[in-house]
Amino acid sequence: MEFDFEVRKQFLPLMEDQARWTCVVAHRRAGKTCAAIQKLVISALNSDKPSPRFAFIAPLYKQAKAVSWDYLQHMTRDIPGTEINQSELRVDLHNGARIRLFGADNPDSLRGLYLDGVVMDEVAQMPVTLWSEVIRPALSDRKGWAYFSGTPKGKNTFWDIWSKAQDRDDWTTLMLKVDETGLLDDEEIDAAKKDMTEAEFAQEYMCSFEAAIRGAYYAKEMKSAEDSRRIGNVPYDPMLQVITSWDLGISDASVIWFYQVNGAEIRVINCKAYQGTGLPDIINDIKNLPYQYGQHIAPHDIRVTELGSGKTRHEIARGLGVDFTIAPNQRIAEGIAAVRTVLPRMWFDRDNCKDGIEALKQYKTEYDDKRQVFRANPLHDWTSDYADSMRYFAITPIIVGNNSEFADWNVAIN
Numbered sequence: 001m002e003f004d005f006e007v008r009k010q011f012l013p014l015m016e017d018q019a020r021w022t023c024v025v026a027h028r029r030a031g032k033t034c035a036a037i038q039k040l041v042i043s044a045l046n047s048d049k050p051s052p053r054f055a056f057i058a059p060l061y062k063q064a065k066a067v068s069w070d071y072l073q074h075m076t077r078d079i080p081g082t083e084i085n086q087s088e089l090r091v092d093l094h095n096g097a098r099i100r101l102f103g104a105d106n107p108d109s110l111r112g113l114y115l116d117g118v119v120m121d122e123v124a125q126m127p128v129t130l131w132s133e134v135i136r137p138a139l140s141d142r143k144g145w146a147y148f149s150g151t152p153k154g155k156n157t158f159w160d161i162w163s164k165a166q167d168r169d170d171w172t173t174l175m176l177k178v179d180e181t182g183l184l185d186d187e188e189i190d191a192a193k194k195d196m197t198e199a200e201f202a203q204e205y206m207c208s209f210e211a212a213i214r215g216a217y218y219a220k221e222m223k224s225a226e227d228s229r230r231i232g233n234v235p236y237d238p239m240l241q242v243i244t245s246w247d248l249g250i251s252d253a254s255v256i257w258f259y260q261v262n263g264a265e266i267r268v269i270n271c272k273a274y275q276g277t278g279l280p281d282i283i284n285d286i287k288n289l290p291y292q293y294g295q296h297i298a299p300h301d302i303r304v305t306e307l308g309s310g311k312t313r314h315e316i317a318r319g320l321g322v323d324f325t326i327a328p329n330q331r332i333a334e335g336i337a338a339v340r341t342v343l344p345r346m347w348f349d350r351d352n353c354k355d356g357i358e359a360l361k362q363y364k365t366e367y368d369d370k371r372q373v374f375r376a377n378p379l380h381d382w383t384s385d386y387a388d389s390m391r392y393f394a395i396t397p398i399i400v401g402n403n404s405e406f407a408d409w410n411v412a413i414n
Contacts, residue, residue: 010181011035011174014147015042019172023165024149025158026176027205030183032149036119037071039147043117044097045079049142052097052116057135059125059381061103065089068101068121105382107134108276116144123161124153125362127382128355129273131157152209154216156358159209178205215364217336217378217387221343222361231357234267234349236260241294241400242269244286245393246324247385248302248313254282255385257356257393258291261400266346271356273385279313283320297396298324299388325399327392332378338394339387359386 007015008031014022015038026032040054056072058064069089076082081094089101102110104126115138120126131146139146150158165171178184184192193201203211213219225231236242240260247255254277258270270289274282286293302314302324314324348357363383378384 007038008035008183010176010183011038014172014174015039017172019170020143020145021165021168021171022145022147022173023162023171024147024174024176025152025162025207026149026174027178027181027183027207028151030176030178030181032176033067033121034071036121036147036149037068037075040099040117040119041072041075043145044093044099045095047095047097047116049116050096052095053114054097054099054117055102055110055113055115056099056119056121057102057104057110057126057130059103059122060105061101064101064103072099072101104130110134110138113138114142114144115139116142117147118144119147119149122150123148124150124156124158125381126157127273128157128358152203152207152211154211154213154219154361155209156362162209175207177207213362213364215366215379216361217363217365218340218343218360221340222357224344225346225348230346231348231350233351234269234347236269236291237262237267238290238292240267242291243295243297243393243398244293245297245327245389245396246299247389247392248279248298249385253382253385255356255389256282256286257353257386257389258289259393261398264345266342268346268348268353268356270349271353271386273355279316280320283317283322287321295399296322296324297327297392297398299327299392300329302326325396327396330395332391335391335395336378339391342394356386356390359383360390363387 010030014024014035024032037056040056044052044054056064056068058067072091073084076091076093076099077084079093083092085092091099093099107127107130111134115135118135118139120131120135123131135146138144148158148161152158162173165173178189189205192205196204199211200214202208203214237260240262243259243261245257245259249255254274256272257268258272260267260269272286274285298314298317302317303312303326305312314326317324350357359382363386364379366377366379378387
C-alpha cells in the first residue's frame with residue numbers, strides 16, 4: 001500500500017529490507033525513532049497474515065507515549081479505516097493489523113502476546129532478559145521480525161546485539177555517525193562539540209560504544225572487575241554458606257544477590273529477579289536452590305505492615321522459615337559509597353549474574369538536560385532494583401561461620 005509520509009534516505013534501505021533481524025545504531029537527532037515507527041506502519045499495511053500484531057517498545061511506557069505516539073498517530077490518521085485508541089496507545093488499521101506502544105518497565109504487559117514485528121528502541125536502557133524471556137518467544141509461532149535501535153550506552157546488551165549481528169547472515173546492520181549522514185550541519189556539530197565532553201560527543205554523535213556511561217556510579221569499579229578477570233566462572237562452594245541481599249519490590253522487580261565470603265574475597269555466585277511474584281513463591285524458589293544459607297539481608301521497610309494480612313513482610317518471611325537481618329536505614333549516597341568499597345573484593349559469575357552485572361554497569365545518577373548538571377539522586381529505572389539490593393549487602397554487618405561478625409566493610413576481612 002502507498003503511504004504519504006517521507007522516509008529519510010539514510011533509512012530507506014531498511015524499509016524494503018527482508019532480513020528478519022535488524023540492528024540500527026544512530027546518532028542523536030538522526031530520526032531513528034521516526035524511522036522505526038515508519039517501519040512498523042509499512043509492515044502493518046502490507047501484512048498478509050490474519051490479525052497481524054506489531055509493537056513499539058521504549059525503556060519506559062511514559063517515554064513511548066512522549067516520543068512515539070504523535071509519530072504513530074500522524075502516520076496513520078489519514079489512512080481510511082484507521083481507529084486510534086488513545087488510552088491504550090494503540091492503532092488499528094483497516095486490514096485488521098494493530099500497532100501498539102509498550103514500556104520495558106512493565107514486561108508483564110507483553111507476556112502472552114503474539115507479534116509479527118517489534119521495534120525495541122534504546123535497547124541499552126532495557127532489562128537484559130526482556131528480549132530472550134518475553135519478546136523472542138512472542139515472535140516464534142508467526143516468525144515475526146525484530147528491529148533493535150538506539151544510541152550506545154557503553155558495552156552492554158546493545159553492544160552484544162550489535163557485535164553478534166556483524167557475523168550473522170540473517171541480520172542487517174546500519175550505523176549512522178553524524179559526520180557521515182549529513183543530517184546536521186557543521187555549525188550545529190561544532191556547537192555540540194563545545195558543549196559536551198569528548199566522551200559524550202563520541203557516544204551520542206559518533207556512535208562509540210567505548211565511551212563510559214555518563215553519570216554511572218560504578219563504571220570504574222566494574223571496568224576494573226572486567227580488566228582483572230573478576231567476572232567469569234564463579235561456582236558455588238558447598239563448604240561456604242550463602243548470604244543473600246534482597247530488594248523487595250511491589251510494582252518494581254524483587255532482586256536477590258547471592259554471595260559467599262572466603263576471607264577478603266566476596267564471591268557473587270548468582271542474581272535472581274522476580275516480577276509480580278509474591279514473597280512466599282520467592283522464598284520457595286530460593287529454598288529449591290542447592291545452597292546452604294547463612295544469612296538473609298532485607299531493607300528496613302520490610303517491617304512495614306501490609307494492609308491485607310495485618311502482618312509485616314518480615315513476619316511473613318519468618319513464618320516461611322526465612323529470618324531476615326534488617327539493613328540499616330542509611331542515606332543512598334552512603335550506601336553507594338559502601339558498594340564502591342566492596343566491589344573491588346567481588347568476583348562475579350558471568351552467566352548467573354548477567355543481568356545484575358549489566359545493571360551495576362548502567363546504574364547512574366539523574367541528569368538535568370536543561371541545566372546540564374547531574375542531580376543528587378540516582379535515576380530510577382530497571383537497574384535500581386539490582387543496585388539497591390547490592391547496597392543493602394554493603395551497609396549491613398554480615399556473619400561468617402558461627403561467630404565472626406564484620407560491622408564495617410572498610411576494615412579488611414581476615
